[in-house]
Amino acid sequence: MRPTDLARRHGISTQAVRNYEADGCLPPAARTPSGYRIYTEAHAAALDAYLALVRAYGHAIGGRIMNALHAGALDAALTAVDRGHAQSLRDRETLDAVRGAVEHLLEHPPEHPGAATGARTVGELAHRLQVTRATLRNWEAAGILAPARDPATGHRAYGPEDVRDAELAHLLRRGGYPLDRIAEVVRQIRTAGGTRALAATLEGWEARLTARRLAMLDAAARLGRYLERLPLQP
Template sequence: MKKILRPVDLAQATGLSVQSIRNYERYGFIPPAERGPQGYRLYTAHHLHALRISRTIIASYGWARARLIMSTLHRHDLPAALALIDAYHAEIHGNRCHIEETLRALRTTSITIAPLFATEDAAKLKLLNERQGLLIREAARRVDVRVSALRFWEEQGLLHPARDRTSGYRFYDAEQMRNLQVIVLLRKAGYNFEAIRAILAQLAAGTPEQALQAAEKRLQELAEMSRRCLEALAELWAYIKTL
């Protein structure tokens, strides 16, 4: 016969409140508990296992995504749960690829940005970039942000796209796209607008050290996220085999 655990037993074992235990059940983090004759919840060691696994998954995948993963597993839909997990790993990989691309752009910045300013050839290069530049929707799609974000960053003085004199359309040339990649990266890393302005100014002066450091730090953070996910998955798979 399985040992019956009360909500307070699970709360004491995990450091959560009794109400939190009920919430975890309501949101699908743990399987529904059987009820006793008087309606009391009857938990078991399996529920305690699910609760501990849920907290591990939350720490690695975030609350909302962990809720979807665990509730899907408890509906006995393993393929859908695996798809949710894979989607998050793909997101991490996509971010890593984007940052590596940004790093490559930054590493060439000291050579390529300085000639864009205050030289006779700069006007020709700027004109060429304007003709070959990206419209705002395409520029936003390239860095996976909303069009409204680009407009807002322009209002903040972070972007300076060229404008077509006839249509008024914005065009983002190679220089602006490099700046846009840097802005997206630094915003994700938690930098405020003042700090980003300073870094963009350094980039324009051919000194990308701070931006490079931020990108490399973000890569380290993503590696740590991958490590935590791997550890969590090892525990999750052991739990899945008990379902």
């Protein structure tokens, strides 16, 4: 096949085909006596696998996997695939934890509704929630709270959003949630703009995760077909 044939077959430009070869995502092409590239069905399978890997893992990881294969490093390539699946599982577990926490928050809103005004000291916030100062510092170390510091004294100053996050953390801790999951929930709530806004985004989040997992299955199948053409040993 000519570069144009391979490009047309995969719906990309001929320059993209050349770039992928130069980047090691395709095996080197043979050349005619006049210097023109000659691609084979093996190159088509490689390109098919690479484009599927990009859809599943992104350009960087997809390129890393293909380069490892072409360097004869099968174990490194498969390890990259394994890490992608492991990250997908962690993402799924995080989504489930966030969904459960959001449902808990919607059913049991914080005891102090509404935004607090002004900044609070660590002692004032601890008294408000009936927790120790050490508890608030632990939440800060876990990434749940991020209070500003008073420029004059250097003491922590908890603003309205910090108070809200502390109340959410307090509620979820009583619900049995570990600190790392609470930190993720708080981060998602900050990004979404509130608990109800986050609840509305969960369906889209799940759809994206499902699409990625299906893309990984497709990439694995195409990568397997390409591996059948390579003389690699595990």
